[in-house]
Amino acid sequence: MPSAEQKPRRPNELRPVRIRRRFTRAAAGSVLYQAGRTTVLCTASVSDQVPSWLAGQGRGWITAEYSMLPGSTAPRKSRERDGRLDGRTTEIQRLIGRSLRAVADLAALGERLITVDCDVLEADGGTRTASITGGFLALIDALHSIERALPDPGRFPLCDSVAAVSVGQVAGATVLDLDYQQDAAASVDMNVVMTGRGRFIEIQGTGEESTFADDDLERMLQLARQGIRRLTEIQRGALGRRWPFA
Amino acid sequence: MPSAEQKPRRPNELRPVRIRRRFTRAAAGSVLYQAGRTTVLCTASVSDQVPSWLAGQGRGWITAEYSMLPGSTAPRKSRERDGRLDGRTTEIQRLIGRSLRAVADLAALGERLITVDCDVLEADGGTRTASITGGFLALIDALHSIERALPDPGRFPLCDSVAAVSVGQVAGATVLDLDYQQDAAASVDMNVVMTGRGRFIEIQGTGEESTFADDDLERMLQLARQGIRRLTEIQRGALGRRWPFA
Amino acid sequence: MPSAEQKPRRPNELRPVRIRRRFTRAAAGSVLYQAGRTTVLCTASVSDQVPSWLAGQGRGWITAEYSMLPGSTAPRKSRERDGRLDGRTTEIQRLIGRSLRAVADLAALGERLITVDCDVLEADGGTRTASITGGFLALIDALHSIERALPDPGRFPLCDSVAAVSVGQVAGATVLDLDYQQDAAASVDMNVVMTGRGRFIEIQGTGEESTFADDDLERMLQLARQGIRRLTEIQRGALGRRWPFA
Amino acid sequence: MPSAEQKPRRPNELRPVRIRRRFTRAAAGSVLYQAGRTTVLCTASVSDQVPSWLAGQGRGWITAEYSMLPGSTAPRKSRERDGRLDGRTTEIQRLIGRSLRAVADLAALGERLITVDCDVLEADGGTRTASITGGFLALIDALHSIERALPDPGRFPLCDSVAAVSVGQVAGATVLDLDYQQDAAASVDMNVVMTGRGRFIEIQGTGEESTFADDDLERMLQLARQGIRRLTEIQRGALGRRWPFA
Amino acid sequence: MPSAEQKPRRPNELRPVRIRRRFTRAAAGSVLYQAGRTTVLCTASVSDQVPSWLAGQGRGWITAEYSMLPGSTAPRKSRERDGRLDGRTTEIQRLIGRSLRAVADLAALGERLITVDCDVLEADGGTRTASITGGFLALIDALHSIERALPDPGRFPLCDSVAAVSVGQVAGATVLDLDYQQDAAASVDMNVVMTGRGRFIEIQGTGEESTFADDDLERMLQLARQGIRRLTEIQRGALGRRWPFA
């Protein structure tokens, strides 16, 4: 797979994005999402088995799982097979699920479970935001595949699009879409999830053994808004006439 | 234990706080922290065994663990004994640890591990912010107990205080320090960790199957800043002459 | 919490006992039980979900769980979160459950599960006997809270009270209610659980890499009987008019 | 294997005992111990790897593990393979280990670990007491096999023999050596471990949802002493000139 | 147990086999199977609880579990109690189950589960093939015990017998029925499972950090066929009039 080229970037520039829908066939939605060298295979699988606490209510659920393949990093990352997910994995997959559900109309989905699996094939920073942005596309494709079976076929189960991006403070500068090296050097790291219409879904800003001031926060939020707008355009382009929003 | 009284509160008012230092004797720091009916026992234990990845570097580490006792809620909460921490527990204890380390001078601590255990005896909303605010006090007491054994006794291993509070959008209003019922009804929930000098350590804002706009964010941050200032005064009062900052 | 004073004790004297009922509010029964520095929070939670092997028989069940908080000892005790309870924890919680059930009328309880959680806040010897003696009080309070919902409100689901105490051989002497230092030095350690009417529920006597003779056994049993009588009076005093026995 | 015959027994009579030493060859000691239909394979394995907390002290350790084969009961018993030993298994193997160590001279053993495995091939009540009585014989054979390698070959690492038996109250009568049916019907169940010289190692008496009085206790202890004396004679006969005591 | 004698064997000679049916009584079938020093207790237990995926179809299931007792080897083998079966154990018990099911008429069994437990009391090579050959005998005895309760008593639920044997390349020679020392020295190791009528059920040939040629394969298969024929005669002799085949 010819990797998307790595050029010197301006601090407010996204890494090049490459999207391949229907990368595999077994899952209803399957998107290979690449931002720079970060590569995530996002699949969305549909099941009639909703979680037991939701059964019989006529509503659906969307959940997500996240994992990094062992070969996605150097040195190799051990598999999480010992029955204990590390905290980072748990946090990320909860974030992905919450972000997708924030724009979902779970009643319009009917009694169905959609599981969005985000498996990182190569990790170079921003795997969680790539998972959200790419997972949203896989979700759209999965929803189209069951469109006729929905309770009300005219009512699409999503009300807005979702994209995510990271921003941070690196060596005193405010930087968009950090790669691994930038992330490792950042004093503040913030992940922002927003809708295509510009509303916040989630803000997570963390001082990495550091703290930050009001105006740092303001600059990072501004840059994140710009990045999300650009990602929304890219998503729209990738989906073409499958884009379900006005 | 006579519970701190539950009065009708204004949206910008904290719940009554009650602090009992040296609640138990075995741990170097032991604080029973109560905010309304939320009650957390925070202990700080000192050990010479730093994590293996830190050994031999002359630096210390501060970590945290969080747990809810089964009887802290009704209905009873099952113990997390099956080797799988739920995601919420993992997220919270990572947040507490990061927050305390953000103001720590780990070199000044020497090669030591301090573990801050936050065990929730009763849960009525805001247990993670109570754990941070109370855990900070237990940490201070533990640090004073080893003050003479520090590498440089004149250099206290913390550079600022830490407190945390929740804010949210409940029924259209912006509310400070949500109790369980308010939290369950909130459309947006935000936890803010700040230092006594007013810098951010962590912002985590989440739309609960909902989204929020720029001005919602601004109002919540303003209320959080006020709450943190008041909590910092309460912490200062509880520590008296043990307050290590100017 | 001002600790109950530690005075020099005679070998046949109990440590000072302090009991605070309704220490927390979420659980139906909640007792902070203190014997010397040993402090246990005992809560009793009521549920309609009996174990599956008991379902549909119209009878109830009483079970117990025991745990030591990490900060209850120095050095700090690791949490039992890896899915493997150590043998000591398992033995103790089985003993607490058996002891409480020995005086219970499980048919009079109706199809209900009562879980007595004994969480040790500070450990200075005798945590299992404190858990039984204090757990009995939490159980009583929980039963009173559901008294009107019982199958036959006039038939209280307990037929006798329960208390427990340790005795041992320390440096040749027979000693009552061993604290941690005495327990570590004992050649024989015996835990005795009895009813308020003076019948045995459980006797567990163990030579600690040692053996003991018939007359050692006799002296220890005699001392235990005295201790249990005194503890029963203390329990009765703490419950006042809630004491359900003649 | 022709089972030892099951005849009507008097309440103070042991079940027939059958002992086969060197039942297998891989382990240093290997005894097939049969009491009535209860059949336990006890092996004792010697290793130079003492537990880490004992390393470098020149002393040894004796530990025990207990397990029931799935086919040992009807209905079949599931294997304990899920990483969670049930409480009963844990209690029993701790009891076996403590009982054998009570007569051991661990310094005379040198820096060695002896593991006594008690695997129940068929279970008909009294498996823990059979494990102790048979495990003692396997331990003796293992010790003889390393006798020349001991720090002081003239100092045998055991100072007394160990045997165990159950007693109980069944339908108002005091009964020795309960089989499964008697055990299931007993209101009080007591396991007694004693040395060949008549000293107690362990007493565990439990009212099974029942209580017992002083004179019940006395009668049970008397019967247990008789049973232990008889078992000690049987052990002595099985070992012949290998019996290391006067 | 007097071990079957170990004589010098020819490469095409089986180790001496000793079979004791009804070794224990709790399980419906119980066979102590010995090949040289390798000793396996095979029990077959009958239950009405078929696996959930088979429920309600009127068909039965046969499954197997395999385990080595800790004392079966020197040095002692740790128990697999940590919730993770090693790969070898998993492979072996799946092989045993598949082999027995290959000759089973699961509809003729009715809605029943038969579990064949193969517990290795002593291991000297060939424990998996001994488990299959001995487990088949335990299965036969268990089936006879329920013969009258079968859906069609005239239709025995097995259509052929099963036996297994190992062959290998050791020091250039083709050898039958490898003991532990031969197995450790083999460059190729092959396990063959066949029916009494001479059809293959399973062939597993593995180069041990080595490879093998066509004619090696042919010689090994020929030797295996001879071994299986002899084992089938031994099985037939052990069962006598219980042999259900022509």
Next chain:
Amino acid sequence: MPSAEQKPRRPNELRPVRIRRRFTRAAAGSVLYQAGRTTVLCTASVSDQVPSWLAGQGRGWITAEYSMLPGSTAPRKSRERDGRLDGRTTEIQRLIGRSLRAVADLAALGERLITVDCDVLEADGGTRTASITGGFLALIDALHSIERALPDPGRFPLCDSVAAVSVGQVAGATVLDLDYQQDAAASVDMNVVMTGRGRFIEIQGTGEESTFADDDLERMLQLARQGIRRLTEIQRGALGRRWPFA
């Protein structure tokens, strides 16, 4: 990713193979291997940490792990995160590791661990043989990347190539390279691993609730040999001048 076309195949024809080397960059070897719709990402990671039992011997080790992504099948396959690998996974990853080691010169590798991870992105039968055939290519690429650091750069650590293919009996016919539907319908399923020079590494033939005769075996082996020859040519083509054999 445009899938390799699925045409009607003759029984002795392989599915179309597609190979993309350097699919990701973090791992030293990374091959996307596709046989029909079966797609496996094989990465080979190099580490200086050999398993502890091999440390200090100057020799290396090659191991493999196998996993199916949840979205690789419909319905979705749950992740094996509960600490218990299912037996199939364990068998497959042991087989892959053994197969690669059979042609390896572990001394020529130096004290290094190479881990070959085979993650199935889409599963349509034959995932284990695809993993071996593709994993071999990733291994070659990883070895070339460290060629200069080998103990003896002129001595390549592999002596032959490895490929694997399945054969089976489907509806009476002998078929090569079974896809999922054929595999589900097969009465006999055999996996054969061979070297490029035509020697066997592993043969695993299993009657699926069925048995097979000598001539069935012969026909399957013949078809497998042909398939392996063709796969070896394809491997050679994909590696070009990187093919290290004559």
